[in-house]
Structure formats: C-alpha cells, structure tokens
Amino acid sequence: MKTTDFSKVLMIHCHTTGINFNGPDFSTGHQPLSVGLAVVDMNNYKIIDSYYSKVRFDAEKYSWNKKLESIHGFHLDDISDVATPSIREVQSDVALFLDKNFDIDSKIPLLGYNIISFHLPFLKIILDYNEPFPFEFDGRPIDLFPIIAIFGKYTINYTIEMFGVDQSEPLSSLQLVKNYLKMARL
Numbered sequence: 001m002k003t004t005d006f007s008k009v010l011m012i013h014c015h016t017t018g019i020n021f022n023g024p025d026f027s028t029g030h031q032p033l034s035v036g037l038a039v040v041d042m043n044n045y046k047i048i049d050s051y052y053s054k055v056r057f058d059a060e061k062y063s064w065n066k067k068l069e070s071i072h073g074f075h076l077d078d079i080s081d082v083a084t085p086s087i088r089e090v091q092s093d094v095a096l097f098l099d100k101n102f103d104i105d106s107k108i109p110l111l112g113y114n115i116i117s118f119h120l121p122f123l124k125i126i127l128d129y130n131e132p133f134p135f136e137f138d139g140r141p142i143d144l145f146p147i148i149a150i151f152g153k154y155t156i157n158y159t160i161e162m163f164g165v166d167q168s169e170p171l172s173s174l175q176l177v178k179n180y181l182k183m184a185r186l
Contacts, residue, residue, distance in 0.1 A: 002106040004138045008048060009111040010102070011038040011180055013173040014122035015072035017057065018065035027121040031055065031062040033074050035090065035126060036173030038181065039101045040111060045185050051097045052174035055126070056084040073170030087129045094126055095133045107138040112180050113148075113156055115141045144183045151186075159183060 014032040037051040057064065057079045069075055078084075085093075102108045112119055120137060127133045144159075153159040157167060160179050165171070171179070 002103065004107045004109050004140075005103075006109045007042055008101070009040050009042055009109045009142065010098070010137075011040055011112050011177045012036070012110065012115055012119040012123050013112065013176040013180070014119050015074065015170075015173055016068075016122055017062055018068060019118075025121055026118055027125055029063050030065075030122075031058060031087065031125055032122040033057065033072055033079055034173040035094065035123060036175070036177040037094070037097060037123075038174070038177045040181060040184075045181060047178070047181065049097070049101055050174060050177070051093065052172060053090050053093060054079065054084050055090050056080065056082070056086045058087060071170060087126055091126050091129045091133070094123070095135075098133075098135050102135075104134065107136045109138045110141040111144075111184060112141065112177070113144045113183075115143055142184070144180055147186060148183060 013036045015034045016030050016032055018030045019026045020028040020030060032055050034054045039048045040046065041048050057076065059080065064076055098108065110116070110120065127135060148159045151162065153162065156176070160167060163179065163182050165179060
C-alpha cells in the first residue's frame with residue numbers, strides 16, 4: 001500500500017433510512033438512500049469530478065424511518081420504485097467513479113462532515129453489497145465538525161445557514177457535499 005497522497009480527497013454524503021444508536025456502527029439495519037461524492041483538488045479547493053445517485057430501498061434487508069422523510073425528502077413509495085437504481089447498480093457506478101479518480105494501491109483520503117463515523121459506513125454498505133470492492137480509505141480524515149464548532153455551530157443545517165443556503169426543501173447529497181467544500185474553504 002502506497003503512502004496516501006492528499007493532493008485530492010474524496011467527499012461523501014449519504015442520506016439514509018435511519019441511524020442505529022444501539023451499537024458501534026450507526027449503519028446497522030439501515031441503508032443509504034442517496035450518495036453524493038466529489039473529488040476535490042486540495043491545491044485550489046475545486047471539484048474535479050462528482051457523482052450522485054438515489055438508491056432504491058431494500059425492504060427485505062433494511063428498516064424505514066418515516067420521521068426522516070422531511071430531512072432527506074424521499075418517500076417510501078418513490079424510493080422503492082424499480083426505476084430507482086438498486087444498491088447493486090449504484091455499487092458498480094461508485095466503484096467505477098473511485099477507480100477513475102484514485103489509485104487502487106493507495107488509501108483514499110477523505111474530507112467531510114462526520115465522514116468516518118457516519119458517511120463512510122453507509123458508503124461501505126454500497127461498496128460491500130454483493131462482492132466487496134478492494135478500496136481502502138485513509139483513517140486520517142479532514143473532518144469539518146471541529147472546524148464548524150469553532151463558529152458555535154454543531155449541526156450541518158446551522159452551518160449551511162451561515163452561507164445563506166435555502167433549506168426550505170431538503171438538499172440532495174451532492175448539494176450537501178458542495179456545501180461541505182464551502183466550509184472547508186473557511
């Protein structure tokens with residue numbers, strides 16, 4: 001495994017069916033409903049490439065939390081539709097995206113909000129769904145939570161408010177990733 005090159009990083013946001021508060025992994029029993037990825041050039045903080053997809057809900061394996069519909073904007077009927085890509089289809093797309101943008105022999109560096117404890121486990125559900133893909137992620141993330149806490153903000157919504165972003169409708173995972181980049185530029 002080569003030394004991690006932080007000249008470009010991966011940003012991740014996943015909207016999910018819920019959170020498991022009763023274990024070490026928030027993702028247990030829940031799945032991602034959308035995934036937004038962006039590769040950022042750390043020399044100029046610009047997005048080099050991005051990816052977004054909804055993910056069809058798998059009722060046989062995961063549970064649904066109706067209370068979260070107002071946060072992510074997905075309704076059970078819409079996200080269960082066969083026109084929405086399955087986890088397996090999204091797995092293939094995400095693997096191609098990561099392979100195109102990162103060296104498979106190096107750990108992928110990460111930048112985001114609660115990226116290791118929350119978003120990465122949900123991305124791994126996608127990557128490990130059928131046949132695990134051999135991507136490894138660097139355990140030294142550039143996490144934005146400590147940075148935004150300096151401004152007295154402790155949730156992503158309050159932080160995004162600082163930038164005047166309209167949140168009257170739920171933001172997509174990719175829109176949130178783009179807002180994380182605004183925070184990283186602080």
